[in-house]
Amino acid sequence: MPAVLIIDDDIALLNACRVGLQALGHDVRTAETGAEGLSAVALQRPDVIVLDLGLPDLDGMNVCTRIRGWTDTPIVILSADGAEERKIEALDGGADDYMTKPFGMRELDARLRVALRHHHADADDGQSSRLQVGALTLDLQHYEAIFQGEPLDLTPKEFEFLAYLARHVGKVCTRRLILEHVWGPSYADETHYLKVYAYRIRKKLHDEQGRFLQTDPSVGYRLKATGT
Numbered sequence: 001m002p003a004v005l006i007i008d009d010d011i012a013l014l015n016a017c018r019v020g021l022q023a024l025g026h027d028v029r030t031a032e033t034g035a036e037g038l039s040a041v042a043l044q045r046p047d048v049i050v051l052d053l054g055l056p057d058l059d060g061m062n063v064c065t066r067i068r069g070w071t072d073t074p075i076v077i078l079s080a081d082g083a084e085e086r087k088i089e090a091l092d093g094g095a096d097d098y099m100t101k102p103f104g105m106r107e108l109d110a111r112l113r114v115a116l117r118h119h120h121a122d123a124d125d126g127q128s129s130r131l132q133v134g135a136l137t138l139d140l141q142h143y144e145a146i147f148q149g150e151p152l153d154l155t156p157k158e159f160e161f162l163a164y165l166a167r168h169v170g171k172v173c174t175r176r177l178i179l180e181h182v183w184g185p186s187y188a189d190e191t192h193y194l195k196v197y198a199y200r201i202r203k204k205l206h207d208e209q210g211r212f213l214q215t216d217p218s219v220g221y222r223l224k225a226t227g228t
Helices: 011-023 034-044 060-068 084-092 105-123 156-168 176-182 191-203
Strands: 003-008 027-031 048-052 075-078 097-100 130-133 136-139 143-149 150-152 213-216 220-223
Touching: 003 011, 003 034, 011 105, 027 034, 034 048, 034 060, 048 060, 048 105, 060 075, 060 084, 075 084, 075 105, 084 097, 097 105, 097 156, 105 176, 105 191, 136 156, 136 220, 156 176, 156 191, 156 220, 176 191, 191 213, 191 220
Parallel strands: 003 027, 003 048, 048 075, 075 097
Antiparallel strands: 130 136, 136 143, 143 150, 213 220
C-alpha cells in the first residue's frame, strides 16, 4: 500500500483526500504546514508527496526545492494556480506533476500511480548511471551534465529532456513520447513546452542552430549521435 503524504492547509481537503485515497488503496498521511511537511518527509519517508503551493508558513515552491535537495521521492503539486508560468516553475523546481484545484479523486489517484510507476522504473533501471553522447556527458544519479568539458547548469526537467533523447540517441523521439516520459501522460498535448525547453537547452549548449539538439518539424526531437 503506497504511503502518500499530503501537505496542505485546507482541513476539508485533507479529510476528503484521506477518505478518498484510502478507499483507492493508499496509506494517507497529512501535514498542514510546510515545516510539518518537511519533518514528515524526513521521518515518515512517504512513497509519494502531494504538495500545495499556498501554505501558511512557507512558499510551496521553497518546500518542493528543499525536498528535492535530498530525496527523489515523487512530488505532485496540487494548486489553485493554473498559470502556465507557475506550472513550468514547479516542474523546473523538481516537481513530477502538477494538478489544479478543483480536481477529481480518481484523477489524483491516477496521477499518483503514474508518478510511482515512473519512480520505480527509474530505480529498477539496470542501465549505467552515466550517458555519453559525443561531447555531452549526463550523470543520471546526480543530475549533473558536462558538455565539451564544461558543466551545464540545467533545471531538472531540462536534464530529463536531454537524458530521454540521449537514451534514444540518433533516433527521432516524438513530441508525445517526450512529454509523456518527462512530464507525464497528462502533458501529452502540451507541445509548446518542448519549444520552450529546446530553446533554453540550445542556448546553454551554444547550439542555437540546432546542429546537436535537432528538430524534425513534423515529428519531434533527437540528439545527433556524433555530437557537434
